[in-house]
Amino acid sequence: MIHLLTSNWNEFISGFGWTLLSSVLALFFSLIVGSLFAILEVVPNKFLRIIGNIYVEVFRNIPLLVITMFFYLVIPLYVVKINGFTAGTIGLTIYTSAFIAETVRAGINSVDIGQMEAARGQGMTFWQAMRYIVLPQAFKYVIPPLGNQFVNLVKNSSVLAFVAGFDLMYQGNAIASQTFDTVNTYIIVGVFYLIITLPISYYMQHLERKLA
Amino acid sequence: MKRLKYLAVIITSLLLVFTLTACGSQSLSSQNIYENDKKSKTVTWGVKADTKLLGLVDVKDGQEKGFEIDLAKAITKKMYGKDAKAKFVTVTSQSRIPLLKNGNIDAIIATMTITPERQKTIDFSNSYFDAGQSILVKDGSPIKKVQDLNNRTIIGVVGSNSVQNVKKFAPKAQVLQLPDYAQALTALKSGQGDALTTDNVILAGMAVNNPGYKLQGKAFTTEPYGIGINKGQTDFKSAVNKALSEVENDGTYNKLIIKWFGNVPGFNYKEVLRNDSSTNK
Amino acid sequence: MQNWIDAYSWINIRFLLQGLWITILISVISVVLSFIIGSVLGIIRYAKIPYLSKIVGFIIDVIRNLPLLLIIFFVYFGLPAFGFKPDTIPAAILAMTVFESMMIAEIIRSGILAVDVGQMEASRAMGMKMSQAMWHIVLPQAYKKMIPALVSQFISLIKDTSLATIIVVPELMQHGQVVYGQDPNYIIPVFVAMAIMYFVVCYALSLLSKFIDRRMA
Numbered sequence: 086m087i088h089l090l091t092s093n094w095n096e097f098i099s100g101f102g103w104t105l106l107s108s109v110l111a112l113f114f115s116l117i118v119g120s121l122f123a124i125l126e127v128v129p130n131k132f133l134r135i136i137g138n139i140y141v142e143v144f145r146n147i148p149l150l151v152i153t154m155f156f157y158l159v160i161p162l163y164v165v166k167i168n169g170f171t172a173g174t175i176g177l178t179i180y181t182s183a184f185i186a187e188t189v190r191a192g193i194n195s196v197d198i199g200q201m202e203a204a205r206g207q208g209m210t211f212w213q214a215m216r217y218i219v220l221p222q223a224f225k226y227v228i229p230p231l232g233n234q235f236v237n238l239v240k241n242s243s244v245l246a247f248v249a250g251f252d253l254m255y256q257g258n259a260i261a262s263q264t265f266d267t268v269n270t271y272i273i274v275g276v277f278y279l280i281i282t283l284p285i286s287y288y289m290q291h292l293e294r295k296l297a
Numbered sequence: 298m299k300r301l302k303y304l305a306v307i308i309t310s311l312l313l314v315f316t317l318t319a320c321g322s323q324s325l326s327s328q329n330i331y332e333n334d335k336k337s338k339t340v341t342w343g344v345k346a347d348t349k350l351l352g353l354v355d356v357k358d359g360q361e362k363g364f365e366i367d368l369a370k371a372i373t374k375k376m377y378g379k380d381a382k383a384k385f386v387t388v389t390s391q392s393r394i395p396l397l398k399n400g401n402i403d404a405i406i407a408t409m410t411i412t413p414e415r416q417k418t419i420d421f422s423n424s425y426f427d428a429g430q431s432i433l434v435k436d437g438s439p440i441k442k443v444q445d446l447n448n449r450t451i452i453g454v455v456g457s458n459s460v461q462n463v464k465k466f467a468p469k470a471q472v473l474q475l476p477d478y479a480q481a482l483t484a485l486k487s488g489q490g491d492a493l494t495t496d497n498v499i500l501a502g503m504a505v506n507n508p509g510y511k512l513q514g515k516a517f518t519t520e521p522y523g524i525g526i527n528k529g530q531t532d533f534k535s536a537v538n539k540a541l542s543e544v545e546n547d548g549t550y551n552k553l554i555i556k557w558f559g560n561v562p563g564f565n566y567k568e569v570l571r572n573d574s575s576t577n578k
Numbered sequence: 579m580q581n582w583i584d585a586y587s588w589i590n591i592r593f594l595l596q597g598l599w600i601t602i603l604i605s606v607i608s609v610v611l612s613f614i615i616g617s618v619l620g621i622i623r624y625a626k627i628p629y630l631s632k633i634v635g636f637i638i639d640v641i642r643n644l645p646l647l648l649i650i651f652f653v654y655f656g657l658p659a660f661g662f663k664p665d666t667i668p669a670a671i672l673a674m675t676v677f678e679s680m681m682i683a684e685i686i687r688s689g690i691l692a693v694d695v696g697q698m699e700a701s702r703a704m705g706m707k708m709s710q711a712m713w714h715i716v717l718p719q720a721y722k723k724m725i726p727a728l729v730s731q732f733i734s735l736i737k738d739t740s741l742a743t744i745i746v747v748p749e750l751m752q753h754g755q756v757v758y759g760q761d762p763n764y765i766i767p768v769f770v771a772m773a774i775m776y777f778v779v780c781y782a783l784s785l786l787s788k789f790i791d792r793r794m795a
Contacts, residue, residue, distance in 0.1 A: 146780035147773050148737035150751060155769050158480075161487040162765070168489065169473065236643060243645035247480070247744070249452075249473035249489075254647055258391060259474055262456035265418045267395045268656045275644050275652075282643035346746055347759055354756050356593045359748070386665070387746045392655070399658030401665075476744055479759030486762045506761060 086269045093260045100256030101277050103170060107245060107252060108238040108281075111177035112231070115238075118178060119185030124215060126190050137186070144183035150244050152176040157248040173245035173252070181238055188230055192223030232289040236282045253277055330403050331532035338381045342369045343402040343525075346387035347479045349502030350557050351408055354387065361385045364557040365406045368425060371549050372524075375540035389477050390456035394419060397525055404537065405525030408499060412458050420530070421523030422537045427569055428496035429516025430459050433485065433503060440492055442514040446470040452481050452490035459495045462518055482507070496520050501564035512563040545571045585767035590757050594768070597753030598775050604667065604749065605736045608674035612735075613728070615675065616682025621712065624687045641680040647741050649673045654745045670742040670749070678735050685727045689720035722794060729787035733780045740776075750775060 090097065125137030144152065153176030157169055167175070196219045204214035246254035257274035261267045334340050344361050345352035352363040366385065373383040386402050393405045397419060410428070411421045432451075434440050440449070446467040453460035455474040463470060473490055475481040482503050485493045493500065497516050504510055524541075526534045544550050551570050558566035623635045641649065653673040657664065664672055693716050701711035740751040754772045758764040 142781060142784075143777065146733065146737075146777045146784065148740040148751070148776055150740040150743075151769065151773055151776065154480075155773075157489070158483045158487045159766055159769060161489060166488050240643070240645040243647040244741070246647065247476055249475055249484075254645065255474070258455050258476075262391050262394070263414075263461070265394055265398075265415075268652070268659065271648055271651050271656070275648050278644055278648065279640065283639065286639060286643050346756065353759075356757060356760065357589055359593070359596065389744075389746060392745060395655040399655065399663060401658060401663045477755070479755045483758065483762055483765060486765075 086273065089260075089264060089266055089269055090273055093256075093264075096256045096260055097253070097273065097277060100251065100253035100274075101280075103245070103251045104239065104242050104253040104278075105281065107170065107174045107177065107242045107250065108235065110174050111181055111238050111242070112235050114178040115180075115182035115185050116231075119182035120189050120220075122182065122186040123189035123193060124220075126186065127193055129211065141183045141186045141190075144179055145187070149176060149180045149241055150247060152180055153244050153248060169245065169248035169250040170252075173242070173248050173250040176244065177238060177241060180241070181234065185227070185234065188227050189223060192226035193219055195226060196222045229289075229292060232285050232292070236285050236289075239278065239281050328400075329532060330527070330530050331536055334403060334533070335377060338377050339384050340369075340373045340376065340381070341384045341386060341401075341403045342373075343388040343393050343396055343405040343407050344369065344385050345389075345407045345478075347389075347477045348408055348499050349505065350561065351499065351502065352387075352406075353502075361387065364426075364553055365408070367553050367556070368544070368550070369404075369406045371544045371553070372537060372540040375543050376536050390454050391476065393456070393525065397527060400527075403526075403533070407525075408496060408522060409525055410458055410496070410520040411523035414458075415525075418528075420526045420528050420534055422526060422534060423541060424521035424523050425541055426498070426522040428498045428520040428522055430462055430494060430518040430520055431497040431500055431516045432492040432494045432513050433482075433500040433510055434492045434513045435485075436509050436511060438491070438513070440513060443467055443494070443517050446492060449492070450490040452484050452493045453495060454478055454481050457495055458520075463494050466517055478503070485510075498558070498564065501558075501561045504563055505561060581763040582767045584761070585757070585764040586771070590764070590768075591771070593753050593757060594750065594771055594775065597748060597750035598779070600667065600747070601736065601739050601749040601751075602779065604670050604674060604739050604742070604747070605732070608671050608678055609732050609735055611671075611675045612678035612682050615679040617686050619679060619683035620686030620690070623683060624690050625708075638680045638683050641677060642684065646673070646677050646738050647744065649677050650742060650745060666742070666745055666747045669745060670739065670747045673742070674735060674739065677738075678731065681731055681734075682728065685724055685731060686720070689724040689727070690716055692723055693719045725794070726787055726791055729783060733783055736780055736783075737776065 122137045122140050125133050126141065128134060128137075153173050156167065156172035156175050160172070161167060200218055200222075201214055204218045205211070209217070242252055243254040245252035246258055249255060253274055257270055261270040264270065344365055345363075346354045346361060348363065350363055351365045352361055354360070355362050369385075370383045373381050386396070388396055388402070388405065388407055390407075393402075393407050393409065394415070396402050397405050406425075408428075409415070411424060415421070432440065432443055432446070440446060443463065443466040446463070447469040449467075450471045450473060451463055451467070452473050452475060453463065455476055460472050460474055463472060473484070475484055478495070478499065481493055481495075484490060486507075492513070493503075497512060500512050504512055524537055526537065554566055554570055558564055558569070619634055619638060623631050623638060625631060650670065650673040653664065653676070654666070654669045657669075657672075697715055697719075698711055701715045702708065706714070739747075739749050742749055743752040743755065746752060750772055754768050758768040
């Protein structure tokens with residue numbers, strides 16, 4: 086197994102890097118996109134609210150793989166050429182943003198409605214009240230689960246393997262089918278994933294216990 | 298609490314027993330696949346599900362169809378008699394060798410080239426088909442031969458030897474490996490790469506119902522397909538080889554070639570015909 | 579337009595529906611199994627039994643933090659080394675069950691924790707055994723609280739079965755690939771059809787969960 090690791094070290098490390106990069110980018114963008122759609126879900130305008138709702142429900146109920154393959158195979162055919170890594174990261178972003186939108190919306194709803202009304206009464210617009218009063222409080226609910234969201238992202242980023250996204254799983258598949266040492270290759274791949282996910286997961290458990 | 302402790306002891310011992318029995322189970326190399334299959338009158342073949350003309354799942358009835366499927370059926374009957382059954386498990390280029398080594402399947406007949414690297418892990422029958430690696434491109438593509446692919450992107454399939462071969466001919470090409478041929482072809486159409494590389498016979502199957510795409514240039518390697526068999530299964534291997542040469546000698550082989558490749562543009566089936574009885578490999 | 583009409587021929591749609599059936603079959607069997615196994619593991623972890631709870635907890639954490647795709651590979655390519663050779667569908671069910679059991683174990687454990695500790699103590703004080711208090715007092719309340727989390731886990735499971743296409747399980751995603759493999763002009767119609775099928779099943783479940791939630795509240 087050590088020989089397997091050392092002789093394919095570059096591939097494993099580059100896969101590890103792409104996995105990490107894709108997850109970090111997707112987390113960052115899905116936070117932005119997710120918050121936007123969460124706000125859409127609570128604005129007074131009914132039309133915007135429906136759009137927000139549709140976005141969240143659609144992308145929460147379709148497999149990530151379908152979304153990713155759509156971006157990899159269909160978008161380049163008609164819109165713009167994107168490679169597997171980009172398609173995978175966009176897929177991850179859209180998928181995750183629908184879940185983040187739900188968390189942010191719950192956060193917004195948890196802020197007392199009186200605060201919004203008071204702010205409006207003071208002459209603030211809806212957006213100002215949202216920006217300065219409601220969102221900062223809502224994000225208190227959003228930030229802690231982000232760690233878990235990141236763990237999910239790292240795990241889900243394995244769909245990049247389906248679209249030649251150069252990630253850890255893609256490299257693992259390539260190495261396994263060249264060395265024929267399938268099980269050991271996947272054990273190494275698993276350890277690489279755990280290096281990222283396990284510490285975050287334990288830290289989150291620790292945080293939850295502290296807060297409880 | 299006491300009861301839970303008992304429970305703990307029970308579960309731990311169950312786990313232990315499970316692991317021990319698992320380790321103690323008969324290992325594959327000590328089994329004789331030839332004799333096992335003789336008893337059950339069934340051979341389990343690993344076949345492709347996504348390769349037109351060779352092994353493809355038919356949407357109408359969910360059955361696998363193609364040259365390799367028919368050949369596997371013919372070989373099974375020659376080995377164990379007219380009432381013997383060929384059972385099919387769909388594999389990908391990535392999964393076929395692990396599945397063979399694990400014993401999920403008895404033999405692989407899935408567009409697999411006989412290569413020295415693979416021979417370190419598994420055995421092969423005599424070659425049952427002579428393919429050659431080639432490239433599929435869009436009509437009007439500037440790529441005329443494999444060497445033109447330097448500094449371009451080429452699509453292949455995980456676990457096929459084509460992705461390693463192409464690097465010898467176009468060392469500066471970037472290679473994308475997709476899980477199977479359906480996705481590889483779709484990726485080519487989506488412009489994810491400039492060409493798709495694998496064996497000419499597979500590409501010919503793709504070109505059949507994808508107008509606007511063609512096989513480009515001559516095959517740049519020879520790819521003798523072999524039936525993959527586990528190491529140490531000498532009885533099974535010699536039975537397969539015997540059945541294969543019978544199929545070739547009695548004309549069944551050529552009939553199947555004409556049935557599947559008789560009318561494929563860009564693929565000259567006469568080159569792969571095997572003369573009755575003259576080529577006793 | 580002709581592409582869409584051809585792509586949605588009855589033969590193709592029927593093939594996709596056959597795939598959907600396998601998807602649902604795998605999901606339902608896996609969710610039932612993993613609910614049972616997950617409950618047992620969750621309670622063991624909660625109960626803080628010396629050594630056992632720690633070991634179970636560690637196993638849960640390791641498996642939970644791996645990509646499901648990797649678990650599928652381990653089950654399909656790795657288990658046969660121990661003499662167990664599952665076909666693709668049982669392999670998918672097994673992989674889903676292993677993964678989901680660990681996810682559900684965590685849901686169960688936090689559900690139990692969420693039920694007031696005082697209730698457990700009160701029941702013990704009334705002379706109930708721990709197992710009795712667990713069975714009659716704590717678990718019913720915990721499960722009620724967990725319904726939304728359990729349903730959304732079930733929805734994830736249905737969506738995740740699409741990953742099993744990598745080992746050629748004949749589920750919806752794989753059947754979709756076979757259909758558009760015949761003619762690449764079918765890609766978009768097939769993607770739309772697959773998305774609708776997944777959506778209908780998953781969204782119906784989430785509506786059901788909201789309905790139950792409202793009724794119980």
